Each structure stands twice: as C-alpha cells, then as structure tokens.
Amino acid sequence: MKGRRQREILEQGDIDRAVRRIAHEILEKNKGASDLILIGIPTPGPVLARRIKALIEEAEGVSVPAGSLDITFYRDDISKRPKPLPKHTDLPSNIDGKTVVLIDDVLFTGRTIRAALDALMDHGRPSKVQLAVLVDRGHRELPVRADFVGRNIPTGRHEEIHVLLSEMGHDEDKVYITEGEV
Amino acid sequence: MIGNNRHLLDLDTTSAEDIRRILDTAEGMKEISTRKIKKVPTLRGKTVVNLFFEPSTRTRTSFEIAAKRLSADAVNFTASASSTAKGETLLDTAKNLDSMAPDVVVIRHRFSGAPEILARNLDCSVVNAGDGCHQHPTQGLLDLFTVRERKGRLDGLKVSIIGDIAHSRVARSDISGFTTMGAEVFVSGPSTMIPTGIERLGVRVADSFEHALEGADVIIMLRIQLERRSGSLIPTLREYARFFGLNRERLRLARPDALVMHPGPINRGVEISSDIADGPESVILDQVENGVAVRMAVLYLLTGGSDETTD
Numbered sequence: 001m002k003g004r005r006q007r008e009i010l011e012q013g014d015i016d017r018a019v020r021r022i023a024h025e026i027l028e029k030n031k032g033a034s035d036l037i038l039i040g041i042p043t044p045g046p047v048l049a050r051r052i053k054a055l056i057e058e059a060e061g062v063s064v065p066a067g068s069l070d071i072t073f074y075r076d077d078i079s080k081r082p083k084p085l086p087k088h089t090d091l092p093s094n095i096d097g098k099t100v101v102l103i104d105d106v107l108f109t110g111r112t113i114r115a116a117l118d119a120l121m122d123h124g125r126p127s128k129v130q131l132a133v134l135v136d137r138g139h140r141e142l143p144v145r146a147d148f149v150g151r152n153i154p155t156g157r158h159e160e161i162h163v164l165l166s167e168m169g170h171d172e173d174k175v176y177i178t179e180g181e182v
Numbered sequence: 183m184i185g186n187n188r189h190l191l192d193l194d195t196t197s198a199e200d201i202r203r204i205l206d207t208a209e210g211m212k213e214i215s216t217r218k219i220k221k222v223p224t225l226r227g228k229t230v231v232n233l234f235f236e237p238s239t240r241t242r243t244s245f246e247i248a249a250k251r252l253s254a255d256a257v258n259f260t261a262s263a264s265s266t267a268k269g270e271t272l273l274d275t276a277k278n279l280d281s282m283a284p285d286v287v288v289i290r291h292r293f294s295g296a297p298e299i300l301a302r303n304l305d306c307s308v309v310n311a312g313d314g315c316h317q318h319p320t321q322g323l324l325d326l327f328t329v330r331e332r333k334g335r336l337d338g339l340k341v342s343i344i345g346d347i348a349h350s351r352v353a354r355s356d357i358s359g360f361t362t363m364g365a366e367v368f369v370s371g372p373s374t375m376i377p378t379g380i381e382r383l384g385v386r387v388a389d390s391f392e393h394a395l396e397g398a399d400v401i402i403m404l405r406i407q408l409e410r411r412s413g414s415l416i417p418t419l420r421e422y423a424r425f426f427g428l429n430r431e432r433l434r435l436a437r438p439d440a441l442v443m444h445p446g447p448i449n450r451g452v453e454i455s456s457d458i459a460d461g462p463e464s465v466i467l468d469q470v471e472n473g474v475a476v477r478m479a480v481l482y483l484l485t486g487g488s489d490e491t492t493d
Contacts, residue, residue, distance in 0.1 A: 070210065073222035073252075082183070083486035085203070086210020122219050 009153055009161075010175035015134070018150030019048065022132050023055035025148050026101055029130070037095055037126075038066040040103045041116050042087040045069075047167045048134060049103045065092030069102075069123075074115035095124040101148075105163040107133040110144030135175060137161055153177075184483045189301045189308040192317035193358035194383075201362060205327050207479035208472070214251055215474060225254035228285040228485055233275075233300075234311070235261040235291045240446060240470065241311050241320075245288050248477035254285070254485075272296060273303060280304045285485055289313070294351075307484040315349050320480060321445055322355030324473040326363060328465055329400055331472070332441055337364030340437075342394040343385075344426060345404030345453055346375040346415065352445045356402060357383050370394035371404075371426060374415040391426055395435040402443045403428050403453045419452050429455040433463065441465050 010018070030036060033056050040046035046068035053066040070087040102116055113131060120129065132148035137155040155161065160178040164170040184190060185200040193201070214222055230249040234242050242258065249256035259279070270278075272291070276299075279287060286307045289297045294314035301308040312318040330336055341360045347353045347369050360367050361384040369380060370388040380387060388394035395401065406413075406422060416422045428442065442454070442463045450456045458464060 070213075072210065073214070073224040078224055078486070083207075083483050085206055086213075088210075089213055118223070122222065123217065 005179045006176050007179060008174060008176045010135075010151060010173075012173045014151070015165075015173040015175065018134060019051050020055055022134075022148045022150055023052045024059065026052065026130070026132065027056060027060060029147065030099055033060050033062045033064050035098050035127075036064045037092060037098045037100050038064055038103060039069050039091065039100055039120070040066070041112060042068050042070060044105050044163055044165050044168055045103045046090075047165050048105065048132075050167075052101075052103065052132070067092040069116060069119055071112060071115040071119050074118045076111060076115065089119075091123055095120070095126045097125070097127050099128040099130065100126040101130045101132055103132045105134050106161050107131070107136045107144070107146050107149075108139055108161075110140045110142035113144045114142050134163060135161060183486060184480070188484070189297075189310075190319050190480055190484065191297050191301060191308065191310045193319045193322045193355045193362070194317075196319070196358070196362070198362050198364075201323070201326065201359060204323055204476065204479050204483060205330060207483060208323075208327050208475040211251075211478040211482070212472070212475040214478070215471070220251055221253060222251070223253045224482060225249070225252040225285075225485060228252075228254040228481075229283070230254045230256045230286045230288060230481060231279055231282075231284040232256060232258045232311075233279070233287055233289045234259070235272075235289070235296070236312070238290055238312070240473075241290065241318075244470070244473045245309075245311060245320075245477050248474050248481055251474070252478055252481060254481065257284075272299060276300050276303055280306065286481060309480060309484070312351055314351065315354075316351050317355045317358070318351040318445075319355050319359075320473065320477055321352050322359040323480070324469055324476040325352075325356055325402065325443060325445075326359045327472045327476050328443065328469050329441060331468075332465065333399065336360065339365045339399040340368065340397055341365045341400040341402065342368040342370060342388065342398045343402045343404065344369070344391065344394060344428070345371050346407060347371055347380060347404070348375050348377045348415075349407055350404050353402075353404060354383070357385050361385065365400075368394045368398075372416055372422070392432070392435055395432055398436040398440055400441050400443065401428065401433075401436055402445075405445065405447065406449055406452050419449075423452050427451070427453055427455060428458050430457060430461075433458060443469060446470065 038049040040049035049066040067090045070089040072086040130147040133146045134150040136149045136152045164174045246256045284306050288309045288311050290311040291313050294316035296313050297310035343353050367385040368388045370391050444466050
C-alpha cells in the first residue's frame, strides 16, 4: 500500500447531495414510500440505508424500515483465503411482497449484488428489488445494473475505492481512490 | 484453516486469537439457525465425513446438521456397521476414505490420539469429535461460546469443573479453552477422579466441592461415565450424589448469576438434581443449540485458506 497515490473524488457536500438525490429518486420511481424496505449491505451499506431512511422521512413524513443483509455465506470466492468473518444481518420485517431497495457503497464487478440477491431470496420473496449505489466504478463481470447511482466514476481495474462515512468513526464523509497497480 | 492449523485436534494448542475468531464466526452462524430456511450455500460441493467409532447421538447429529446448514454433503460412517467390524485398521479405513476425497473428516474414537494419527495421514482437514480421555475441542468451544454469550466476557471469571476429571475429555478441552481465554479454573471431585499433576494444566484443585462453588461464575458438572468405568472409582452413585451432586442448597454458594452447564447426557439425581437441570441457572439446552453454530464455524473456517495468504 505504501507509496500509492490517493485522490479524493467525493467530499462531504458531494456525498450529501448524491444521497439526497438517491432518496428522492427512490420516492419518484416508486411513487411514494409505501411497501418500501431499505436494506444495506455491510459495511457501509446499512449506514447509507439509515441516511436515506431519514431523508425519506423528512420528505414524505413516513418511516420506512431499514436494515442490513450479510452476504458472506453467499460469496462465490469463499474458498479463497482467508475466510471473511460473517457480519450482521438484521432484516426489519417480512420482505414478502415488498419493494426492497438494496444499498451498497460501490458497484464494481456485480458479484456482491449477485450474492445479495441470493441471500435476500432465502429470507423471502420481495415483489421487486432495486439497487442503489453511491459510486458506480464500472468493470462489471455479471449483468447487473443499478437503479439509483450517486456518481459514475471511471476507474482502473486495480484501483481501489474507499468510502468513509462519519457514522463509522471518520472525521468527515469522504470517497477517495487509491491509484496504481497492486 | 484456523490460524495456521489445517486441523482442530485439541484446544491446548489453539491460540486465544484463533479461539476468538471461531467464536466470532459462530455468532454469524447462529443467525442461520433462526431462519425459516435454515440453509446457506457456503460449503456447496464440500464433503464432510463423520467417522464415529464410538456411540454418539448428540455430537454426530450436531456435526451433521452443521454441515447440512452450510450445504456441505455429510456422510456418516459408523463403526459397528463398517469395515472396522471386519478387522480393518484405523489407518486403512482412513486411507480408503481419503481416496474418496473428503474435505473434512470428523472423528470420534475411544483411543486418545486417534485423530492425530488421521491428521498425519490424510490430505483433508481432521476435526476431533472426542478421543478417549484426551480432548473434545468443539465441546470446549461451545462452552466458551455459551459463557461469552451470557456473560459478555471470559477473562477473570471463576469457572469450576466438577466430577470425573481423570476420564473427561470435555474437562481437558474446557481447561485448555477457559485458561487460554483468561478465566480462573478450579476442579473438584472425589480424589480418585482428580489426576495427580492436573495443576500443570493451569488449574487449581479446590479443597472441597463447596470451595469450588464459592463465588463461581460458571459451574460445569461432568457426567459420571459408567461406560468409562467411573463406577470403580466411587463406592456408589448415591454416595457420589450426596457429596458431589449439585442441588439448590449447594448452588447458593455460587454467585447469584452463576451459570450451570453440563455436556450431556445428564444423569438426573446423580451429578445434578432435576430442579437445577431445569432451573433458570441452567444453560444446558443453550449449549446444545450453540454446538451447531460453533461446529458450523469450525467447518467454515477449516475449508478456507490460511490467514497469511492473501488474494
């Protein structure tokens, strides 16, 4: 990691505006907030889910359930090493017949979302699943597309994107990119 | 891999860090058992062989359920119905199994060290599910998990293990596990059941049963194992129950929030009275439930690579 250049690509204000726009787009596309459930993929998906929940509450005056969904057990690289520690799953309510908005920080290969869809289906049968991401960085390996995108950022295959959010103990929100080959 | 170990043979060579990792992973596994569909695809295509040379219902079923909830294929191999009855040696049985390319072999055997012999000769991971009077590491881990879940910590707790320490592999794994995690472990029982030199494992032999109970946070009652000739070490079961059975009156000596544990199957009225076994202090059924989660964690971690290799 040493010696690799870091470049900030989104700052606090950019992230605020992007999340606010996503919240409004979710309401617009679904014609309101009825039957919506926001589910974040750890980490930091659940943090973004809670922010969007607060923004929807502010805009519409309704409280939308928000939760988190661990995808560790559904990964397709599970025999790679080392084994990741399972994270917290906390689904807010029965998801049958609901519109689930999956929320992730960065959309990259699409493999995380494939795993999340499988994980979700083991918990019930939502009527619709939509995807919201803060950053779409390209390089898809599966036919996955986001419904709501905070920012499209072209990246190199070996660059890394880091999303820091204040709820996770960082001073301020920030998205930066680590450049160069690994 | 658990740390740098491809096998789980005992808890005395398992580090605190590795134990913590297993327990943390087991927390995530526990959620799966609360779902409507109690299955995840994580170990799809992996094969787990349960090789049981000794009768066991609870442990074998627990390993089988653990493997199945992770989508591994679990095959049970019971000695009475197998080639062992036809005179095949342990090593030959093992080599034959190895040719069928399992990923994990779970073994229970009446001889201490049998899992180690397998580990040296097989290409796959080996999990000790109890060997003779030596170790039963997954039982130790589920006891640690149950206590950590209830108490929020392990270090600094007073843990007393009561009964036939000499013949108990559960006691040895509990002693290794709890001392590694910083608990203070006492043992107590009839002097014929306390091996000389047990202090070398880092435990203290209590002066009396009552002394072991005083201020205890955790009381682990061991089963009087008549099948391991425990009977020859005590005059009668009634006398054992009178001097070393846990009842309401004796339990008052322990801390008011003390946990009562037992590896099962319990002999009601011998080492533990029925009102304690079914009482609010008892976490015996939690132990069984947690056993599945802990075994899922062990299978999950062993089928992955080492911590040192990165991708």
